[in-house]
Amino acid sequence: MSIDTLQGRLDFLREAARLKDVLRSGHTSHGRVESTAEHSWRLCLMAIVFDDALLGVDLLKVLQLCVIHDLGEAIHGDIPATHQGAFPNKREQERTDLLHLTRTLDAPLRERILSLWEEYEQAASPEAQAVKALDKLETLLQHTQGANPPDFDYAFNLDYGRRYTDASPLFRRLRALIDEATRRRLRGEPPGRATESLPPRNALMPLAIRPETPDDAGSIERLITTAFQAAPHTSHTEQFIVSALRRAGVLSVSLVAEDDGVIIGHVALSPVSxxxxETGWYGLGPISVLPERQGQGIGARLMTSALAELRSLGASGCVLLGDPAFYQRFGFSCRPGLVLPGVPAEYFQALSFTGHWPVAQVTYHDAFNATE
Known part of the structure; x- marks a missing residue:
């Protein structure tokens, strides 16, 4: 194997690691938002656990399909099943993203990965049909055991993916057990057996990403002031901008990162013109993390959560002004036809959720002119 081939495969693996930062709609048993990579990991584990009951399938191929099936989400993220009707081009977008993700691979391996993805998408083999069913079951299982938000839609689970989970007696039996756990959650009962042995959530106090509350306003202002105090290329008005957006009623998304009851990070999104x-576009920023907590992945957690919130709102896309080295990992890029006057073009970046790219000048809300 040549050095170029080896390097190309390493480059692919580095970029595929973005899947670790892609967040789903489900939560872990301790309330942390689950990543797509974590979903794929337990999907593989499910295939191994039930291998002795998966008759007539090749376990190696099943595992390959489990790993590959959501790989395209590394670029534009996950679209929750409850919102997929608003994204009819989801399959085309994921295929385009997978082509981009595998661009550094040697042709035989690239074609193999694309072929596996197409096999899964079309449920074109017994292995792909099994993975389709296990994919739905793993999602439902996580929903039943997760420390989900109070408004989590458990009723949706009872019909989700039944086309695939009704395909064999094994999947039907598993589905019946998981559906009963879903009904318990609908009745307001606590999660099932696996979580009963876990310590109380407040004993671990994991980092939480949540929407701001009215009581958070003062803490958010102090956080932003501190985060930008020593930052270069800033007018030090970021805290005023967020407050002005809130007063104007256009703070569409405002998420905080909270650790042990202390707000250590924040991200804001508001509509742009x-x-x-064209409508449905939002501006991301400012995004803030306490200086002593920077470099710990908190900003990435805020970014992926914020983009997931935008998708749930049915947004068309998002723009931001910032360091391309950081934001490119989330799928942002410079678009020649999308312009913010008065700033260096290489720092103004955009992400389309629909695949359509407007040709337009962007204007942020007047709140971005706030100075107090």
Whole structure:
């Protein structure tokens, strides 16, 4: 194997690691938002656990399909099943993203990965049909044991993916057990057996990403002030901008990162105007993390959660002003036709959720002119 081939495969693995930062709609048993990579890991584990009952399938191929099936989400993220009707081009977007993700691979391996993905998408083999069913069951299982938000839609689970889980007696029996756990959650009962042995959630106090509450406003202002105090290329008005957006009622998404009851990070999103008249685009920023907690992945957690919130709102896309080295990992790129006047073009980046790219001048809300 040549050095170029080895390097290309390493580059692919580095970029595929973005899947670790892609967040789903489910939560872990301690309330942390689950990543797509974690979902894929337990999907593989499920395949191994039930291998002796998966008759007539090749376990190696099943595991390959488990690993590959959501790989395209590394670029534009996960779309929750409850919102997929609003994204009819989801499959095309994921295929385009997978082509981009595998661009550094040698042709035979690239074609193999794309072939596996197509096999899964089309449920074109007994192995792909098994993975389709296990994928739905793993999602449902996580929903039943997760420390989910109070408004979590458990009723949706009772019909989700039944086309695949009804395909064999094994999947039907598993589905019946998991559906009963779903009904317990609908009745307000606590999660099932696996979580009963866990310590209380407040004993571990994991990092939580949650929407701001009215009581958070003062803490958020102090956090932003501290985060930008020594930052270069800033007017030190970021805290005023967030407050002005809130007063104007256009703070569409405002998430905080909380650790042991202390707010250590924040991200804001608000609508932007396009000269083309197109709607559904938002501006991300400011995003803030306490200086002593920077470099610990908190900003990445805020970013992925914020983008997931935008997708749930049915947004068309997002723009931001910042360091390309950081934001490119979330799928942002410079688009020649999308312009923010008065700033260096290489720092103004955009992410489309629909695949459509407007040609327009972008204008942020007047709150971005706030100075107090």
């Amino acid at each position: 396009l000269s083309s008249g």
